[in-house]
Amino acid sequence: MRNRKFICGRFEIDLASKPVVMGIVNVTIDSFSDGGLYIDVDNAIVHAKKLIAEGVDILDIGAESTRPGANKVSSEIEIARLLPVIESLKNLDIPISIDTYKPSVMKKVLDAGVDLINDVYAFRIPGAIEIVNNYNCGLCVVHMQGEPSYMQHDPKYNNLIEDINNFLNNIIKNLTKSGISKNRILQDPGFGFGKTLDDNYKIIKNLNYLNQEFPILAGLSRKSMISNIVGKETINRLSGSISAALACVLNGASIIRVHDVSATISALKIWEKIGKIG
Template sequence: MRQYLQCGRFGYNLAQRPLVMGILNVTPDSFSDGGRYQGLEFAVERAEQMIKDGVDIIDIGGESTRPGSPSVPVDEELRRIMPAIYALRELGYPLSIDTCKPEVMREAIIAGADMINDINGFRAPGAIEAVKDSDCGLCVMHMQGTPQDMQAQPEYVDVVADVIAFLRERIDALLAAGVARERITIDPGFGFGKSVEHNYALLRSINRMESELGLPVLAGLSRKSMIGAVTGRSVEQRLAGSLAGALAAVAQGARIVRVHDVAETVDALKVWQAATTNNQ
């Protein structure tokens, strides 16, 4: 099984330890921290704090993908993220860009992005063409529907098998275009067109996904409604549940966790590793 991820200028041996991807939303309307880091100065300060806290990858998003959120025009998304990319690349840490628009992918890669994180699985016309000739990492996520309607009534025959089949098809499309396997990470898309039961079925099946597809899994559960459904906590009170979710994902085989709370997640993973190393 592949244990390596090529992420632009950076390479990771994923057998050594799970990676922490820190979320940096430069949007006015993200579900958890919308508007907090919208200004460039605040975005840079937040990124610098995440680096101090031990982040491995910083994921910049210029369009909210919370349930029911409207699409953002290309020009507006570029206006939000490009200054952040140019400013943050000087920090010397891998930058992931959370986008599903080919035009944004191209501009981000030119500006020095190390990964493209696409909730739409590179299905948009021109998306694969926008990334195939670069060396950046690619995160392929599963989503049923669109952010506008994905939570209306998600249905599956078998959610785990269906998600795996979708990811396999998208992986094959990337490989057929000449993308190296070492560039690809997969994401089951927690909360993107899934019920609470679907989400936890997928969480319990991360090891199966990695085994069947032969690629590392990224898990993004941080502060999501699947945490709130179990704990009864509001978004701002979901730290403990989010840490438990991240550790559960890693225990199931996730190689990257995408989180809001970097310092706390890094500490939790250090303790988890210390407690489990001799048993592996």
């Protein structure tokens, strides 16, 4: 049985009552969908406040793109991009997640008051576990085969779902052995992180085969797995992303990470109403 109370820094999030929506704020120049739109601090803050007004449950802020082939960013640049945004948002009564894999960045943003670390390297960088163990932040463990520079170069698995499950379970075991409580941990199967197109859709179909003890975060909004099926036009990416998000929720995801908060929440309301009809 999955943990239904998720400890996330200053917040305790109920994962039983409804799906939780995490909104994306990319303070980057090269993210695959909205790179450059919010690199300006003021624009990023305005966008974050817009997502809050639309009803987002968690803000996920990233300052380095992890799309396939993206350029790496130094810790100093990442921190300089993140801290002003965090400072402006941390008192707005909304959990703040930071998308980073660098221990030095983790420490800076946790000291600044963030609530969740979302790490595509799954806290495997030396020092990461030691840093997060000193705080009460939530942790999102992401599966990735390889690393962003080459992860999409012909990914292969012996057994896709079993391999992902084993990877996530081993990382979570290391976290809990270090003293991190289970109710601080989320798992993310890593859509697009070393996966073929068919792999991504097989994961959606088999989400409920992941370890049921830990909540699942699904992040597939606007990714190529969507555009490769429905086309690259914005409206198609939106409708395709919402369809995939609803399928993830149906198959066990507790949190969905999205660009289009308002439209996703509207779709979830309809889905929830249908579920309540006798």
